[in-house]
Amino acid sequence: MIELFHVTKRFGDELAVDDVSLKIAKGDFCALVGTSGCGKSTTLRMINRLLEHTEGRISLDGQAIRDFDAVQLRRRIGYVIQSTGLFPHWTVARNIGLVPRLLKWPSAKVHARVEELMDLLGLPEEEFAHKFPHQLSGGQAQRVGVARALAADPDILLMDEPFGALDPITREKLQEELRALQARLHKTIVFVTHDIDEALQLANHLVVMRAGRVVQQGTPLELLHKPADKFVESMLGGVERGLKQAGLARVADHMLPLGSTLPAESRVPGSMTLRQALSVMLRDHTERLTVVDPHERPVGELSMRKLIRESKADQGHQREH
Known part of the structure; x- marks a missing residue:
């Protein structure tokens, strides 16, 4: 879906992106991470030509992005930023319907799409359609930003630290909603975050x-199992890599x-992460938990000893490969 071939970006004498090559498959959720100033946002903005690359080639579905009209290219790629970028004097409904109107959709189709997306993102039309951005909470405004990016049903969604300005509780909720949304819509997402x-x-x-530069890329588990160097290991939590892995x-x-007997008083749902379950074990001073549906x-038990055996076996397997 998206390919970058030896892409470089210079601002005068400053080298912001240096020989980056990436292949992002259709339906992938790709996260660009790194410290401030590492080039991740610049890389993202080159994909929709908000910034033009200096060298190399960027293509969508095999076609160079410079073969597209820049405005038309941006209208087919959803874009979400931290500050939402909503027009302050437009209502929520008008903000969401921006791109479909630019694409000259019939008004009835625009209205139906706005209504569909408001429902999808937990923004009841009767309550929010006529509100203005200043009347929304941070989380509500970000939902509107996501709805606007999805309005024309783009195949690609670019997200530049969209939840960075939100409080931890709101941020976690929106992360869960985005994960559920992606499971349903299967968009190709490029997501920039320092978290x-x-x-x-x-x-x-x-x-x-x-x-x-790209230091390492792969699945989260691949990087957690075998970071390429000390920098990647530090980015992934250093000595807490085991807990990060348990969180997946x-x-x-x-x-x-x-x-025949329940293993413990403490109960956890099967949907809980291992990291959360380990926290419950520490809190309740137990090595075993009852798992419930x-x-x-009760449907099973979670054993600390079994987890440790699995971890040792997994490490041995990794060394063999």
């Missing part, structure tokens, strides 16, 4: 950048069958 936990939770393709696994995938019925 490695956010990247690990959302992306299936992780790209770590430093000083304008679910209790249900590691539980033992239920025995959504109806609170």
Whole structure:
């Protein structure tokens, strides 16, 4: 879907992006991570030609982006930024319907699409359609920004630190909503963030950048198992890499069958992450947890000893390869 071939970007004598090559498949959720000034936002903005690349080639579906009219290119790529970029004197409904109107959709189709997206993003039309951006909370405004980016049903969505300005609770909720949205819509998403936990939770393709270059890329588990160098290891949490990895696994995938007796008073749902379950073990001073289904019925147990055995076996497997 998106390919960058030896792409470089200079601002005068300053080298912002240095010989970057990436392939992002259709339906991938690709997160660009790195410290401030590493070139991740510049890389993102070159994809929709908000910034023109200096050298190399960027293509969409095999066609060079410079073969497209720049305005038409941007209208087929959704774009979400941290500040939302909503027009302050336009209503929520008008903001969301911007691109379909520019594409000259019939008014009835625009209205139906706006209504559909407001419902999809938890913004009831009767409550929010006629509100203005200043009347929204940060989380509501960001939902409107996502809805506007999706309005013309683009195949590609570019997101530049969209949740960076939000409080932790709102941010976590929007991350969950974006994950559910992606599972439903299967867009090709390029997501810039400096928050490695956010990247690990959302992306299936992780790209770590430093000083304008790609240091390592792969699946989150590949990078957690085998970081390329000390910088990547530090980006992934250093000594907390094991916990980051546990945050990607679910209790249900590691539980033992239920025995004749319940293993412990402490109960956790199968949908909980291993990281959260380990926290419960520490809190409740136990090595075993009862796993329950959504109806609170016991369905298995989680054993610390089994997790440690699995971890040792996994490390041995990694060394062999």
